[in-house]
Amino acid sequence: MxxxxxxxxxxxxxxxxxxxxxxxxxxxxxxxxxxxxxxxxxxxxxxxxxxxxxxxxxxHQTRHLTVDAATRAAQAALKAAREDGQRVTVAVVDRNGNTIAVLRGDGAGPQSYESAERKAYTAASWNSATSDLVKRLESTPTLKDIPGTLFLGGGVPVAAGGAPIAGIGVAGAPSGALDEEYARAGAAALGAR
Missing domain, CATH: 1.20.5 (Single alpha-helices involved in coiled-coils or other helix-helix interfaces)
Incomplete structure (x- = not known):
């Protein structure tokens, strides 16, 4: 085929x-x-x-305080001052000195806003209560010349893992000792110091 x-x-x-x-x-x-x-x-x-x-x-990784935590701390500090009949402003700054929250209580003086922020910044910068830093001025008076700082009682640092993460500043009470007491109430609301 x-x-x-x-x-x-x-x-x-x-x-x-x-x-x-x-x-x-x-x-x-x-x-x-x-x-x-x-x-x-x-x-x-x-x-x-x-x-x-x-x-x-x-x-380098760092920890930061949340806005909710900063607000909670500010509210606790303001509440402690209000219970004592004091009119204050409370500021919370982050580790870098950036303002996270500010609460100006009813009747707080106009100078208290900036003072609270500067105390918070100072406490965060040196990781120390501002009342302790006031004592350093005796041996190093030029510390007070650093911009943005305020060496008066009323600022406390907030730390996590041994490192500062924030500062709380209170201003407006008749003494720095009272301001610091209220700032510590704010820190206590976070479970710090």
Whole structure:
């Protein structure tokens, strides 16, 4: 039995041959490329891990007081002052001295707002109660010249893990000792000092 072969045009043969060659080339290139990229990926992963380790050594993480916690502390300090019949302003700043919350009590003097913020900033900056810092002025009087600070009783730091994370400042009571008592009430509301 004789099989008749259908004649194909030269154009069809050319297109078919080209497609077959392209498929063969793509398969070979894909296999070579896949086996070649495995070491590159391993090197890339190793480089990425090394870069991450270097980056971790160059990054310092800190803790921050939340707005809710700062507000709770300010409210507790204001409540303690109100119970004593005092009209004060309470400020809470973060570790960098940025104001998180300020509550100006009814009838608090106009100067109390800035004073409370500066006491909070001073306490956070030195991680020390401002009443303790007042004593340092005797030996280092130029401390009072540092911008934004106020060396009067009424500011206390807030720490977490042994590091300062905030400061609470109170101003407006007749003495720094009372202001500090109210600031400590605010810190106590956070479970600090």
């Amino acid at each position: 004789e099989t008749r072969r259908k004649k194909t045009s030269p154009r069809t043969r050319l297109v078919t041959g080209t497609l077959a060659a392209a498929a063969l080339t793509a398969g070979t290139f894909g296999a070579v490329s896949a086996s070649a990229s495995t070491p590159e990926r391993a090197q890339s992963s190793a480089a990425s891990a090394a870069s991450s380790a270097v980056a971790d050594r160059n990054i």
